[in-house]
Amino acid sequence: MKFKSITLLCLLLTSILFSQNNKIKGYTTTQSGIPLQGVNIYLLNVNKGTQTNENGFFELTNIEDGDYTLIISSLGFKTQELSISVNNSQSLDMGTIYLYEGNEILSEVIVESERTNKFSRKKTAYVSKLPLRDIENTQVYSTITNELLESQVVINFDDALKNATGVEQLWASTGRGGDGAGYYSLRGFSVQPQLVNGLPGLTNGTINAANIERIEVLKGPSATLFGNAVSSYGGLINVVTKKPYIGTGGELSFTSGTYGLNQIIGDFNTAISEDDNLYFRLNTAYTTEQSFQDAGFRKSFFIAPSLSYKVNNRLSFSFYGEITHAEQTNPTFLFLNRAAPNVSRNLDELGYNYKLSFTSNDLTLQNPNQNYRIEMNYKLSNSWQSQTLLSKSTTSTKGYYSYLYDYGYLEGDTFSRFINKQNANTQTTDIQQNFIGDFKIGSLRNRVVFGLDYFNATSTDNGTGYAFYGNITPEGGSNGDNPFTAEVENDVYPLSTSAVDAVLASQPTNNIKSKTHISSIYVSDVVNITDRLSAMAGLRLDRFDNEGDLTTSEDDYDQTTLSPKFGIVYQPVKDQLSLFANYQNGFTNVAPQLVGDPNDGPQTLKSFDPEQANQIEFGVKTNLFGDKLNATISYYSIQVTDRVMTDPSSPFNKIQGAEQESEGFEIELNANPVIGLNIRAGYSYNDSEVTKSDNLEILNTRPLEAGAESKYNFWANYEFQEGALDNFGIGLGFNGASESFAINYASTGDFMLPGYTIANASVYHQGNKFRIGLKLNNAFNKEYYTGWSTINPQAPRTLLANISYKF
Structure with missing residues (x-):
């Protein structure tokens, strides 16, 4: 008996010892094969986990025999759950596990309400074209997540951007050809959303929110990696779309609201072939809405197919498309006079009845828009991968466009309406070839991107x-007196297509086609000097070739520009606190201008150097308490030189040499202090001024595109975790800005738009598959305006109701 007991004990100890030798190992990479560091590896129901190293490798040791669920998760990527079995002292090699960028939506994956800090996803491969975490990135950027938009019942792009620190709308989308997308102020400069998944994606209308996974707002001049075609001196806006993922699921959503809003959204993901790793996703939306004014509407149909195909562990392909057909009335802003004193200096004096649209539903614009992208990723080695990208965009405008302008020729505040029939089209092609490396030279880790970029735009x-x-007059009056004739007319101008067509019959029709080509080469390297200290350096060589009007060569020109970028990051507390500084560059190619008084003979073309913008910025980033507190605090100073403007001594001459300075600071906070509570807050201050100019109209003034000096936003969402209110949630927040100049020239005087604070609230119930929510925008029915030499009334109180079903 004693011998048997000893034998049994030895067998038991042997079994335990052998079972403790079980291992699980593998690699995690992005869909394109880039190793992912810091990915969480966790065995469900067992207190055992680890994180991947800089090469994406992980290993779990001392695993007992049994069946497990292995969870692989990382911020900004879809969580994967894999069923595994370990036994007999085996080393289970999982190979390469691919994580797809996106948002967990399947019920069998981690419950979203339990994820830490749902409003913050600061790991992206787009901002630096490398998979850097925010805390090791020298550039400042704001990320607006899908979870944040869902908690706010956001149905349009303009409302989504109110969550970005330092961003303010200047113009709503006008729909007109060439530049009909919305304009926003960012760090003292105007910017339009022109980037989709890191590639050009132009539109003459507004971006559909149904396909947004997240929005990334990059701060400061960003020409080194992205060029100048899609960015501004203040930064750029990148829309990250929803992508296919492994599994089957989807969502149906319906939202109805004030002013005739009805929107239905569908999202479906499935495997075309699991054996071939071929997955398909389709997002679609149909929206109709009317204006809060006496006339105006918008309706759109949107569909976004996407396909992901993993050929093997080295090669993968992706396809993304967005197709939109929209019809709308263009918002008829009040354009203030830019060359003569304004009669009124504020809204009280103007007497503006903002409920009047000064248009009709008969006069509409159509904005068909298509964006397509193809990506091919090939793993060259454990250290290098190739990324080939192709994007094509087509955006068009057809229909009637009108604007209201105060020429100052008529008595009082009288705005003259001008109208034309739009027929414009812009097509773009962008081809990029990137080589992305992650390797060591001695003890220094290098993360490098080397790329070639060709961009072509054809406009008709x-x-x-x-x-x-x-x-019209702002209070609602009208007359037919043409300010450009000596006679006083009393003609009537009906707002109908037949009457407008009769007037436009005498107008000439444009026949203009122009092309631009941009060829670039760029490189960026992030060097880890130590595990806490890293430096970044980048350089772009850009060749701009403008064909201009294809019927003549007189407006052709080309320019070559270098755009550098530098940065440094030091982490006093590794992975939790970083101090950073950066130098960033932007530029604008300036077309030759005709100069010379035509009364003295033929005008001549005068060439100019590219305008330059240089930013110095420093600040601090945090990732504290297990990702429960993400904060970014930064100060920046942007100097713009060689700006081109009209010579004040001669309206027939252009001069170069004006300078502008824009400086300020920003604070952004994302917090998850307790389970169920997520907070998003931001504040920015910007001081912008033209510091050098021969044009005394604008010298020492704040540029109109700079918008308000102070901007702020706040949103808090709490979901109850237990008790009678379990799965109920509430959201409260506000956004606002200080007063701003609608006009600010020496000869015109000032027209001030008042500051505003807009309160919003939501309540919802989140079940396993259903979500029902209510959202109140502009809760106190505040009358407020934005503008950029214009006066643009914003929507009053609106109520939205939403029901969603996930499967």
Whole structure:
């Protein structure tokens, strides 16, 4: 008996010892094969886990025999759950596990409400074209997550951007050809959203929110990696779309609201072939809405197919498309006079009845838009991968566009309406070839991207000239007196297509086609000097070739520009606190201008150097308490030189040499202090001024595109975790800005738009598959305006109701 007991004990100890030798190991990479560091590896129901190293490798040791669920998760990527079995002292090699960028939506994956800090996803491969965590990135950027938009019942792009620190809308989307997308102020400069998944994605309308996974707002001049075609001196806006993922699931959502809003959204993901790793996702939306004014509407149909195909562990392909057909009335802003004193200096004096649209639903614009992208990723070695990207965009405008302008020729605040028939089209092609490396030279880790970029844009304009079409006064009056004739007319101008067509019949039709080509080469290297100290250096060589109007060569020109970028990051507390500084560059190619008084003979073309913008920035980033507190605090100073403007001594001459300075600071906070509570807050201050110019109209003034000096946003969302209110949630927040100049020239005087604070609230119930929510925007029915030499009324109180079903 004693011998048997000893034998049994030895067998038991042997079994335990052998079972403790079980191992699980593998690698994690992005869909394109880039190793992912810091990915969480966790065995469900067992207190055992680890994180991947800089090469994406992980290993779990001393695993007992049994069946497990292995969870692989990382911020900004879809969580994977894999069923595994370990036994007999085996080393289970999982091979390469691919993580897909996106948002967990399947019920069998981690419950979203339990994820830490749902409003913050600061790991992206787009900002630096490398998979850097925010705390090791020298650039400042704001990320607006899908979870944040869902908690706010956001149905349009403009409302989504209110969550980005330092961003303020200047113009809503006008739909007009060439530049009909919305304009926003960022760090003292205007910017439009022109980047989709890191590639050009132009539109003459507004971006559909149904396919947004997240929005990334990059701060400061960003030409080194992205060029100048899609960015501004203040930064750029990148929309990250929803992508296919492993599994089957989807969502149906319906939202209805004030002013005739109805929106239905569908999202479906499935495997076309699991054996071939071929997955398909389709997002679609149909929206109709009317204006809060007496006329105006917008309706759109949107569909976004996407496909992901993993050929093997080295090669993968992806396809993304967004197709939109929209019809709308263009918002008729009040354009203030830019060359003569304004009669009124504020809204009280103007007497503006903002409920009047000064248009009709008969006069509409159509904005068909298509964006397509193909990506091929090939793993060259454990250290290098190749990324080939192709994007094509087509955006068009057809229909009637009008604007209201105060020429100052008529008595009082009288705005003349001008209207034309738009027929414009812009097509772009962008081809990029990137080589991405992660390797060591001695003890120094290098993360490098080397790329080639070719961008082509072809624009066609076959619209008519603009015709005078009556006058209006802000309080609602109208008359037919043409300010450009000596006689006093009393003509009537009906807002109908037949009447407008009759007037436009005498207008000439444009026949303009132009092309631009940009060829670039760029490189960026992030060097880890130590595990806490890293430096970044980048350089772009950009060749701009403008063909201009294809019927003549007189407006052709080309320019070559270098754009550098530098940065440094030091982490006093590794992975939790970093101090950073950066130097970033932007530029604008300036077309030759005709100069010389035509009365003295033929005008001549004068060439200019590219404008330059240089930013110095420093600050601090945090990732504290297990990712429960993410904060970014930064100070920046942007100097713009060689700006081109009209010579004040001669309206027929252009001069170069003006300078502008824009400086300020920003604070952004994302916090998850307790389970169920997520907070997003931001504040920015910007001081912008033209510091050097021969044009005394604008010298020492704040540029109109700079918007308000102070901007702020706040949103808190709490979901109850237990008790009678389990799965119920509430959200409260506000956004606002200080007063701003609608006009600010020496000869015109100032027209001030008042500051505003807009309160919003939501309540919802989140079940396993259903979500029902209510959202109140502009809860206190605040009357407020934005503008950029314009006066643009914003929506009053609106109520939204949403129901969603996930499967």
